[in-house]
Amino acid sequence: MPASVVLNPASSSSNPATSSVALWAYLKPALDHIVRSPSNDPNGKAPAVDFVLYSGIHTACYNYFTAQSEPPSSASSATARGKAPVGGSDIYDQLDRYFAEVCQEIALNAPEDESTLVHYLVPSFNRFSSGAQSANRLLSYVNRHYVKRAVDEDRGWLRLNDVLESMVKTMTIDDTREKISQRLKEKRTEELKRWGYAEGDPPERLAVAEACSETASPVDRIVPVASLAHRRFRTEVIEPMLLAPKTKGTSKAKHKIPKTPASAAPYRPKGRLARAVQHLMTADDVQEEERTRLLTGLAHSLKTIGVRPDHPLRKRMDKHLTTTTASSEKTDTDNAEGS
Known part of the structure; x- marks a missing residue:
């Protein structure tokens, strides 16, 4: 495992908490270490950050975000009443751009050969997600002081407008704030259920469903750091691979009669990732255990980054894995009975 980053907080006369530029310059080397640097850990675990630096970043983030939350002075009150961005949005936007750049690098390094893409x-x-979760812990004050406030201000993954749009045709003058609030709760529960949550489930399952809802949200929604990173993996890596290639053109012959196929056309995935999955499912040179491991890992990643359960590729993979598991369990039962 690479050596931990060791940066002396006192090596510069600039206080990292004085500005977003200074704070970002202080954060980025640590982020590069835990997100970008290679890891020899078999599970892709992110390398550790030196304790002194870790503590320094916590302190700098706390000082910066609490300073942003303080009431404005009289000299800056006019700016504060205007359309200036909410304090801390600059660092959050920097993080979003950073994760987008890392994911673009991952996409550019992907093999052209579909047989090795998965x-x-x-x-x-796995490596990126491990780094994202480590960054989420490192930047807990971003979540606590900026993301939480943004969610409270109706800028999170689920917004009041999402509910009002569905209610606009049925709203009456008698609809109270409590009724709208209740509909918002129902909408939230409805969305969480799409990701496997059921009322009464333990907090762990609720947290997973909410994280999936966050990563599935549009990029303008404010979400925690880990979900911000996972969402960028979806938009920069996976979604371009799910797109079907553009056709080069159509025949100009208006009255050409198409030939009737002799039999049903074979299944031909259109997207690059779908073709890679199809190859993995049918390849003779891949051991069944390895095939199942890769498909399970890909299915987990697609769920984590917010690819919805009803997406055709997810449905196809889930069906394959369910069939494979059932077949394996039947074989084990037959072998046990035979012995």
């Missing part, structure tokens, strides 16, 4: 994506995602 083999590349699964460990790449």
Whole structure:
């Protein structure tokens, strides 16, 4: 494992908490270490950050974000009453751009050969996700002081407008704030159920469903750091691979009669990732255990980054894995009875 980053907080006369530029310059080397640097850990675990630096970043983030939350002075009150961005949005936007750049690098390094694409994506995602979760812990004050406030201000993954749009045709003058609030709660529960949550489930399952809802949200929604990173993996790596290639053109012959196929057309995935999955499912040179491991890993990554359960590729993979598991369990039962 690479050596931990050791940066002396006192090596510069600039206080990292004085400005977003200074704070970002202080954060980025640590982020590069935990997100970008290679890891020899078989599970892709992110390398550790030196304790002194870790503590320094916590302190700098706390000082910066609490300073942003303080009431404005009389000299800056006019600016504060205007359309100036909410304090801390600059660092949050920097993080979003950073994760987008890292994910673009992952996408650019992906193999052209579809037979090896899934083999590349699964460990790449595991390593990136590990770094994202480590960054989420490192930047807990971003979540606590900026993300939480943004969610309270209706800028999170689910917004009041999402509910009002569905209610606009049925709203009456008698609709109270409590009724709208209740509909918002129902909408939230409805969305969480799409990701496997059921009322009464333990907090762990609720947290997973909410994280999936966050990563599935549009990029203008404010979400925690880990979800911000996972969402960028979806938009920069996976979604371009799910797109079907553009056709080069159509025939100009208006009255040409198409030939009737002799039999049903075979299944031909259109997107690059779908073709890679199809190859993995049918390849004779891949051991069944390895095939199941890769498909399970890819299915987990697609769920984590917010690819919805009803997406055709997710449905196809889930069906394959369910069939494979049932077949394996039947074989084990037959072998046990035979012995």
